[in-house]
Amino acid sequence: MSRFMKRNLTPYTPGEQPRERKYLKLNTNESPFPPAPAAIARAAEAMASAQLYCDPAMTALREAFAAVYAISPERVTFGNGSDELLNFAFQAFCGKALFPDITYGFYPVFAALNGVPCEEIPLRADFTLAPEDYLGREGTIFLANPNAPTGLALPPEEIARLLEADPERVVVVDEAYVDFGAESCLGLTERYPNLLVIGTFSKSRSLAGARLGYAVGDAGLIGDLETIRYSTNPYNVNRMTQAAGVGVLESEDYTRRNCAAIAENRTCLAAALRELGFAVTDSKANFLFVSHPALPGDGLYRALREKGILVRRWSAPRIRDWTRITIGTRAEMEKLCEAVREVLKS
Ligand SMILES: *Cc1c(COP(=O)(O)O)cnc(C)c1O
Numbered sequence: 001m002s003r004f005m006k007r008n009l010t011p012y013t014p015g016e017q018p019r020e021r022k023y024l025k026l027n028t029n030e031s032p033f034p035p036a037p038a039a040i041a042r043a044a045e046a047m048a049s050a051q052l053y054c055d056p057a058m059t060a061l062r063e064a065f066a067a068v069y070a071i072s073p074e075r076v077t078f079g080n081g082s083d084e085l086l087n088f089a090f091q092a093f094c095g096k097a098l099f100p101d102i103t104y105g106f107y108p109v110f111a112a113l114n115g116v117p118c119e120e121i122p123l124r125a126d127f128t129l130a131p132e133d134y135l136g137r138e139g140t141i142f143l144a145n146p147n148a149p150t151g152l153a154l155p156p157e158e159i160a161r162l163l164e165a166d167p168e169r170v171v172v173v174d175e176a177y178v179d180f181g182a183e184s185c186l187g188l189t190e191r192y193p194n195l196l197v198i199g200t201f202s203k204s205r206s207l208a209g210a211r212l213g214y215a216v217g218d219a220g221l222i223g224d225l226e227t228i229r230y231s232t233n234p235y236n237v238n239r240m241t242q243a244a245g246v247g248v249l250e251s252e253d254y255t256r257r258n259c260a261a262i263a264e265n266r267t268c269l270a271a272a273l274r275e276l277g278f279a280v281t282d283s284k285a286n287f288l289f290v291s292h293p294a295l296p297g298d299g300l301y302r303a304l305r306e307k308g309i310l311v312r313r314w315s316a317p318r319i320r321d322w323t324r325i326t327i328g329t330r331a332e333m334e335k336l337c338e339a340v341r342e343v344l345k346s
Helices: 037-047 059-069 082-093 106-113 156-165 186-190 219-232 239-249 252-275 299-306 330-345
Strands: 076-079 097-100 118-121 140-144 171-174 195-200 213-217 287-291 323-326
Touching: 037 239, 059 076, 059 239, 076 082, 076 219, 082 106, 082 140, 082 171, 082 195, 082 213, 082 219, 097 106, 106 118, 156 171, 156 186, 186 195, 186 213, 213 219, 252 287, 252 330, 299 330
Parallel strands: 097 118, 097 140, 140 171, 171 195
Antiparallel strands: 076 213, 195 213, 287 323
16 A cells, blocks of 8 residues: 555455466356357447447447336446446445345445445354344345355345335345346335345356446436446446447347356256265355365365366355355366366375
8 A cells, every 4th residue: 555545445356367377267257158149249339439438328228128127227227347336336325234244245345445334244054144134233235146155045035024124224136146046036126116136247148358237126226326327437338338238138048048058067066066075055156155074275276276277265264164166168067077076086
């Protein structure tokens, strides 16, 4: 920190994106599939007009999204990745924030950045979330559903309990992984004006590098996010990414097929790892969260790294013996299994 810095912040640490050697990257939950061909074509075409500012209202993208999700266009907005929208939500809706002790690592960072006090509510011993633990506590609730890095999902009825218990409290549901097999809360936004659902095109729609996230809610909540967005950067989603988003939304079959392939590979990998003695949570996401009694701490992470495979690990005491593995193609999962077998032998 230089002597000029007026803030004391601990930034988020993104997963490694190494340059020095070619790894099999199973550490940041990216898609193993390229973007839909229509997304690539539309983004390239949009680049030809990049001398002009993009549409700050994101009209074409908004209308394409509203049609696919059967909502009215004023109930959605978009961000430069869903991370930006989460940051906006912390700015707009938080006097205080509540979220689980084990969840997406960006929540405490956004809270600190925006001077929002927060309270971490411990997950139960088996990593499940009990909604009643949040009742009677003040604060805007942030829930990743499915949760990261556990992969466990709550049914929308459980989240509805929180929404009903206090209609004056905003609940933000981060559905980054919802397309891989969990049930979305998007339909609940019609009934609950205090629900904000945030999602991303980074994982199931293969656009992590293009940066596109969405927020859906009551027109009131979305209007408030728009106020923050226009106060920050009305051109937050660039021309090429807006066009890519439209192309992806024209390719829903492609997205569905990719998600089905990931879910199938997840089931196979979970079975293979359980066979090898791993504990594996019931993940509904595009990753598995695993631990093995013979491989405590960062043992698995380091051994796989030496074999050219990157996975994600944590140092927080409750999950320091756990590893998160992104689901890839069948061939990638076979390569991973082979490497894990070798690690267990040595
Ligand atoms: C990946 C992820 C995000 C962020 O996604 P971007 O749209 O790429 O910013 C948000 N929340 C969770 C839980 C994630 O895992």
